[in-house]
Amino acid sequence: MGVAVEEILKLPVLEQAKVQTKLFERQVEWISVIETPVENFVRNNEFVLSTGVGCANDVLALEEYVEDVIRSEASVLAFATGRHIYKIPDRIVQVAEENNLVVMEIPWEIRFGDILQEVLRLISEEKRQEQQRTEEIRQELINCVLNGKGLQEITAIIYNNTGIPAAISDHNKQIRANQHFNRYLIDVLNGNDSTEEATLLETDLDSDHPLCHFIETYGIGDERCYQLTILSNYKKQGYLLFQPGQEGELTWVNLHIIEHALTACALYFVKENAIEMTEIRLKDNFLLELAKRDMDMDRTLLSKAQLLGYDLEKPYICLVGHIRFVQPEDNLPSSTTHSVASSSMNSRNYYIQKEVTHAGDALNRRTMTTFDEGEVIVYLESDRPDYEETANQFLDLIERRLHELLKGITISWGISCHKGGYKVFHKSYEEAGTALKIGQQHEEGERTFFSDTRMNRLLMALSHEEEIGVIVRDTLEKLIEYDQKRQTELIHTFMVYNKYNSNVSQAARALNLHRQSLLHRLRNIEHLTGLSLLDADDLFLLELSVRLWLLKKVEK
Template sequence: MGVAVEEVLKLPVLEKAKVQTDLYDRQVDWISVIETPVENFVRNNEFVLSTGVGCGDDVLALEGYVEDVIRSEASVLAFATGRHLYKIPDRVLKLAEKHELVVMEIPWEIRFGDILQDVLRLISEEKRQEQQRTEEIRQELINCVLNGKGLQEITSIVYQNTGIPTAISDHNKQIRANQYFDRYYIDVLNGHELPQEGTLVETDIDSDHPLRHYIETYEIGNQKCYQLTILSNYKKQGYILFKPKNEKDLTWVNLHILDHALTACALYFVKENAIEMTEIRLKDNFLLDLAKQEREMDRALLSKAQLLGYDLEKPYICLVGHIRFVQPEEERTSSTMPQVKSSSINSRNYYIQKEVTHAGDTLHRRTMTTFDEGEVIVYLETDRPDYEETANQFLDLIERRLHELLKGITISWGISCHKGGYQAFNKSYEEAATALKIGQQHEEGERTFFSDTRMNRLLMALSHEEEIGAIVSDTLEKLIDYDQKRQTELIHTFMIYNKYNSNVSQTSRALNLHRQSLLHRLRNIEHLTGLSLLNADDLFLLELSVRLWLLKKVDA
């Protein structure tokens, strides 16, 4: 932020000043009176006034003084001639020209105070105009967002007012807007271009603007580009990328405009997130109502679904998943690992939603997804005859990618394909939820199709009969009590024994038990239940009782 040297020379107080060098393209940010020694009293782009006192008769001393001013990167050096200095030596002028320092002579009778006053007034007026301009640009950027325009308009305003190529990306480095920013540098920063890589280096922009401390600098070959992080609510929303032709373009004014653009981008992402969250809530509520309420497929429902981007006239299967996190063993036992969940609920649901959408796109199938109390509910478009194969392909895609993103996640699935018609979505959800409940008797991460649960559903219906419940309780009471008090697994042992058709060798291998230990457990089961595992009727009664008890346990 400063005034061009030509503008300073137009001041009436400097009308009689004589410029002894070329008028280089320099600007004046400040003005001061400095005599020898200079040391660190002169700043960059400063207009220096001097009488040459102590140097007038000593050319070498004067040359040293000018060298000090040059090192300070001042713009102008003006000598008051007529008392201590009568003429600036040619060797001093050549030195100044070599380093593009503007040197002038001012008549002795012109007071430094008058020069200081007029130059400072000019600089102040220039600053006021620049501040007014940047304020107008700030208002334009904010109005751009408030009036529903997007990130592309923001980059356009920045480029029009700074001439600096600019791009805006989201937090995943996906470019959302671009104004003459070289795509090559974007690819390098995203790791898509080799062999060169963008190297993060210390920012050395010569500016006192506060934004300087937030700029990240990347070296790409012998080029540099810059990045600002867009934050809102302490969350990283995206980045502003900009690449000036040279660092001189990063003036105080241009940095101020970039700062205002940063604010506008943060406001845009807040607005976008609010709209997205509202849309998500509307979709969630709609799908939950569709799944859990008996709804007639009338024109009003189809129209509402269409507004939300859903087509309910397509055939869908329903998948209900129970989400569970298991912390890896090495994390549980390591003293250096923090004992925290792998992911918050919001971010967990975000990743699941993302993978559901990706899997649907891969299979060219529509999907509708919502979440409810630790469950994910998905409606997947499919052709009914091969719905089991489609469901398995779909879940394979989700789980393979999801396990890489969220360590320790396990999802058990219940899957149903209703025949359609009245209340099709509600019926398919209830069937999928029933299949999930039945599948949870077994290992976590199981997939259970409603069509494969006929025996279990029959048992569930029987389990509600009081007399049957009494028989189950009488049969298993001592066995359940024994397992609970002694922390044994007699019921599980029986289920494995029954699975292998009473084969002792196969059961002992499956349970990793010595044969004699297994026989001891089986004798305990017979003793506690009063039933013989060699009697077919007793074996059937015990199996039926255990399965009914497990179903009721899951139902509870």
């Protein structure tokens, strides 16, 4: 952005100047004195002063000189008349008008130095005003964010000060603000319209502004639009889209405004992320305290929950899940699938949280979720007494989508809906945790309901008796040592054998063993324990001892 020719002509030093062409709407960004040859000494939008020396009485030489000035895209050519040139020929005026070059005559007695001084002062004043204006806009944009306003206000400031339509999207390309930007172009850019395709073009903006190096240019049919990536701490936060009506609208001043808007957008997203993270931490701490402490459900606690968006007046199922990775990264089938093992815990938790919310919405039930040391704790609104069916529907929805998004993740679940139903968050968490521990004896990925664990809980109570602990140790000590030293699975073999009611053929198939190999293992078990697998009392003692030992392992 420079000074309009009309403004320069109002300077007292140019009162006697005579414009020989039409007064075209041109801007002047610099002024210089140039004689022939011009070569590359004149730049775009320059005010050129000349005496015409070397062109006196040679119209062709003068015309060639003027054409060189035109090719340099200067705005004004002023000749000092009265010494070398007395009058600008009509053919020169015609050539200048055809190329939108303002040509004027200045009396010889006016010093070029005086003209240079006044024009440069005017240009400097214009630049100072431009800098002051862009600084005011920069401050307005920053204050817009600091005062709690949003992205829509940022796009409004861009449009009001530049006249350029603008839009802002987040990193998921969801439009968060739009100020007269063509919605169809946004849909094409985001791949939401299959009738057209956006083509990334080489940016050819006629500007040396530093911001141009970061602008992406997209062609959509006959339209062009521009995109800047919003970054904060080298992390992509979103995109700033803008579409000038004409390329000339992307002046230095307008590019400065867009640059300041980009900074304001980054600040906004940082602030938004900080608020979101603070809210997440508050919710996490609240739910962990609710689960792990037996708290009085007084008015203060209920009000605090309400502020965080929770309603504790409803009955809830408690689900405690243990998260585990079971598939190595190099076995992933698709580049679109996320490797849990290589992703951060925050990223993993984000996907789990997202699917919990999605499943709750699908079942039209409230959910409350938090994470703690490899566990996910979920409270799901329930309709007792059919809580088991509700929990299974809920987990089916979560696991089906999670296994598509995160290959290699397995979650074992413990589930409880305490008999009290209402306001028993700590008790239901303890019950769900107990059910999870018991379920982990068998297989990863199991769902264990607390109501189905009566036998195991009875055994857990027995396992704490000192005398019973001695009996278990005496019964299994040699068997455990043998398994550890030789890396065998005699205890597992016994559990499978017992599961199939001492049917050797079925147990051998389940263990993928030859019948004789299984019989050999069973004889080893009898030898190491001194018990007979054909004696009902011995069989019961061995089974009870193994189950109590496994429960102890889980508790540790």
